[in-house]
Amino acid sequence: MSDEVARLRETVAALHAELVRYNLVAWTAGNVSARVPGRDLMVIKPSGVSYDDLRPGNMVVCDLDGVVVEGDLAPSSDTAAHAYVYRAMPDVGGVVHTHSGYATAWAACGESIPCHLTAQADEFGGEIPIGPFALIGGDDIGKGIVATLTGHRSPAVLMRNHGVFTIGRTARDAVKAAVMCEDVARTAHLARTLGDPVPIAPEDIDSLYARYQNVYGQTTIPSARR
């Protein structure tokens, strides 16, 4: 298939290592996908395969209904949710799903994560929202993600009793959101079990978010090895 698909197979396989590095996943419970730009296709993790065994060659290419187009393995059992997001949100180029522990604890309690941290204001623009309970197997999870994130600043949603879905312009951005979501969820948990977290004023959250989205990082991406 095309060079673009080959490149994304490599990217998606490699990005799963970040889920492992940041301790967001146990056994095989988490997955990354990327949209193939300009085509109704996505590249996603195969189902139930160990992170150690992921290679560009065993990634699965599906259409945006989740039907396998290329690959010998069954795609992630979360493929329908990824596909729904790509169909409904044309600007999304990457989706990540994890059951990272602290974020999932908030999800188990059915609570959004309130914004007590400047880093959360930067990345998420305020609270990280809770989404509905939804059963796997149809479009319910995808609908829940899209309904919660549409028009919301946050690239992460806590699906009730389930875990985290994040979106991004690219798969790497979605992975970053998954990493930062767990980091924020952990610090917020530690703050609540410690004492009384102090709110940040809404106007300060707005100001932090606006600045971070425009100023942080390199305007032109440096030549980095990943």
Next chain:
Amino acid sequence: MSDEVARLRETVAALHAELVRYNLVAWTAGNVSARVPGRDLMVIKPSGVSYDDLRPGNMVVCDLDGVVVEGDLAPSSDTAAHAYVYRAMPDVGGVVHTHSGYATAWAACGESIPCHLTAQADEFGGEIPIGPFALIGGDDIGKGIVATLTGHRSPAVLMRNHGVFTIGRTARDAVKAAVMCEDVARTAHLARTLGDPVPIAPEDIDSLYARYQNVYGQTTIPSARR
């Protein structure tokens, strides 16, 4: 001895690395065994040997009364419990024991882990049950495991004041259950110390469990390196 035993020595020695990787064990406190299919034998860790020092050649082969059949070292001090499970539950091909911290905290409190997570419904079919207090040295631990898990969906039991035993069709399945048990126990702990975890409706638990047991993963196991 047979090729099958040689293969299982390798598998059992290697699987202990997963206990280390997922931080389920300290020093030498955890062990994996596998039944030798079609024979009244099992392969198990030697007692008190560091995980770094486990090799196919120092695994111990015992009969299902725990008597050493092959090997220079004394078998795990938990051998009697493993053996009892294999005698009583003919479908079990692997047994794992750990004192993984979060799961053992639930065990220390004498509490089953209630089901607040879809991943727990998937893997354990509902709560992870608490078993009795039992002293080591006879069949009491084995009896407690079998009494608790017989007819239960969960492949994991929390033995009171002690730790976790898991079972599986294979040793690898039992290791997966041990990894997921700690992951679930951790998230459930984090949820309870955070707020009020929301229950999942019993019919939703049933539906998640039924689907996961039938749909997840690859129908034919992919050629993976482990």
Next chain:
Amino acid sequence: MSDEVARLRETVAALHAELVRYNLVAWTAGNVSARVPGRDLMVIKPSGVSYDDLRPGNMVVCDLDGVVVEGDLAPSSDTAAHAYVYRAMPDVGGVVHTHSGYATAWAACGESIPCHLTAQADEFGGEIPIGPFALIGGDDIGKGIVATLTGHRSPAVLMRNHGVFTIGRTARDAVKAAVMCEDVARTAHLARTLGDPVPIAPEDIDSLYARYQNVYGQTTIPSARR
């Protein structure tokens, strides 16, 4: 540029590995800088670059107003805060900023860390103080750091709702303070969620601090590889 700058590029790049090793940072959220002795210059991490990708060659040299003097990349978004500290505190040779989880939880609650540990008395001379809330983008963060740490024994300040800044005679000293700050913050959190931490008498804190500052370690630094 000078040998001194070349040496500090190497030191600053390498010290970021300690932030990773001690789990003080997620993604790119933390930075180290060093003052160039005897010159109005500092060496600092580039903004938004992964820790894996840091090299002596991509560190950024700025003047003490934060203006880039040497380097192809934009400097850390926290450069203004580092620069303010170097301008205001001439004995400071290194500055570190992290959002390490436990320390940031104390910061989110707007609380100083009380001194219940002899190690905290040793390193910080008592409580680790809370600083003000300050928005990024001008001198407010720098002013808050300097106002809190001037005349205080502690080389670490918890900036409210934000994270940790530490100072040191050298960049390595500031990194050590960041590592010990998180270690102390963690133990203090664990103690508070466990029971009633016992205070240390002020005169004992004074005695511990005086001894540690004078006696600990090697009088002449041993030839170590870092």
Next chain:
Amino acid sequence: MSDEVARLRETVAALHAELVRYNLVAWTAGNVSARVPGRDLMVIKPSGVSYDDLRPGNMVVCDLDGVVVEGDLAPSSDTAAHAYVYRAMPDVGGVVHTHSGYATAWAACGESIPCHLTAQADEFGGEIPIGPFALIGGDDIGKGIVATLTGHRSPAVLMRNHGVFTIGRTARDAVKAAVMCEDVARTAHLARTLGDPVPIAPEDIDSLYARYQNVYGQTTIPSARR
């Protein structure tokens, strides 16, 4: 010097890696020593040197008053406490000191760790006792350790507001006690913050302890690489 000293230099240097592996130490805050059998000497870590930089050649040999006999570096600032223990407890061949987080949290609260775990009964024979507050610099810490552990089953003492000291027949045994102490302290903390830990009956603790001291492990130590 003698072969015995050379061997112990190697052992002591290497055992520090276990403190790092089990996350018991931050920066340079923890140390291991071994008595030289049959001589009034001990081998101990140098003060303030990174774990990465420990080599057989930079270990320090002291007499049992803590005076350096061999070595270019100053010995650990805890040398006086180690030396006091060796003078007072002739059967002790190894001493370890850490500020491991969970155990030190119990120490900060001035509480012994009650016995809710069979693994704790096995290794410690019941509760892990709290010792007195003591300032560094004389014999007070050593006296507190010896007063608490003499006639006690536990090889670990929680020194109030400070950290853990463990003893063993060998340095390796003392390191094992330090690892297991933190593991037990963590699980006990998690159990208390979760619910109501169930006590183990004193006669069951006695029975577990008696069995473990006599039956566990290999009668003759297997040829292991460490």
